[in-house]
Amino acid sequence: xxxxxxxxxxxxxxxxxxxxxxxxxxxxxxxxxxxxxxxxxxxxxxxxxxxxxxxxxxxxxxxxxxxxxxxxxxx
Numbered sequence: 001x002x003x004x005x006x007x008x009x010x011x012x013x014x015x016x017x018x019x020x021x022x023x024x025x026x027x028x029x030x031x032x033x034x035x036x037x038x039x040x041x042x043x044x045x046x047x048x049x050x051x052x053x054x055x056x057x058x059x060x061x062x063x064x065x066x067x068x069x070x071x072x073x074x075x
Contacts, residue, residue, distance in 0.1 A: 017052025018059070025056065 024030040031049065036042040063069040 013048070014051060014055060017048050018055045019052070020049060021052035021056040024053075 020031065031045065033042050033045045033049070036045060
């Protein structure tokens with residue numbers, strides 16, 4: 001039961017981090033981590049956002065190299 005919750009919360013955190021990476025890539029807005037004064041909290045936030053960037057890169061590379069996706073017109 002505890003392991004299931006841990007996995008669930010971990011997946012939720014990775015999805016949130018990936019969404020934030022997508023927002024940063026599409027709009028340029030990101031969390032201003034230098035405003036965090038605690039070095040440990042800043043390090044955790046940077047790693048959290050870095051995981052999202054990595055997952056976003058993997059998903060994007062998979063989509064680009066897949067025959068199931070095609071580039072469409074943007075609005």
